[in-house]
Amino acid sequence: MPELPEVEVVRAGLAPAVRDARIAGVEVLDTRALKRHKPPASASTDLAVAAADFERRLVGARLLEPVRRGKFLWMPLAGAGVSGASAGGVGLADASSVPRQALLAHLGMSGQMLLRAHEAADDRHVRVRLWIEHPEHGEMRVDFADQRLFGSLAIDTLVPTDDGFAAGRGTTLAAIPSQAAHIARDPLDPAFDDLRFITSLRTRNTAVKRALLDQGLISGVGNIYADESLWRARVHPETPGARLSARKAAELLTQVREVFAQALIEGGTSFDEQYVNVNGEAGYFAHSLNAYGRGGEACPRCEGEIRRVAFMNRSSHFCPRCQRRR
16 A cells, blocks of 8 residues: 555656646546545435536646645645635635645555556556646646555545644645544644654554554554564554653654665565556665565574564564564
């Protein structure tokens, strides 16, 4: 599943191509990709109705700078069928110049946002296609492909952030799509509150890995980067959060950030064709993994055997020798 580094690689790749681009056309090839799109003032759950509304409101709209928080990615919208801000919208003084809606994307397990030339061959598993016109780069396609159909696109209303700070990476606007408002800030966000995270983590009796995967506590961390961060911090994944010292909790947070930083440099983690960047290229952080996916292999640090155990319908990978459960 794409985690923070993979989604950030996609955001950064999209930015120069879609910033200020006009949507000339929309083609919904599979309405299941719009399962989270809710037409305004409509009680209908018919995906065909959602698709018609999605296409109507996007055509002619202008895309603004892509934004990311955790695993969520969105592009604020201006013009055409989308509404501008109004009093009570995003809560800013100059409401007329502030976008009120955004094109929200969640990549799910296998979602991809691909930049393509107009004449390029179709990608596999394309569900939605945007035809865009950029003032500098000309005509392009943005293909949303998703093999397993856990991802989605939606037009969503922007709401004020609960702390008044910019919503995420790529924006100065303190407004976030309503469907993403429930998630915490991610550890690469300048507004992330280290003390609040450490204090909250140390009040929990649940396993520390479960806490890292709680998007309401810290967003962007998934199974891969949780295992890698815990390995680097020498913390057993089943250690209760309440058993961590403040110093160890702070060290764990540092390791999460360092793992993310390295993964970003290396383009994210790709084990198969399900994660690629906007050009269809795989990341190579998989070659730098120390714990995840290495069950039965020697620990790179102490040469003990990396153990793989079942965890929440997935797996945990750790070294029992240097990640002792205390």
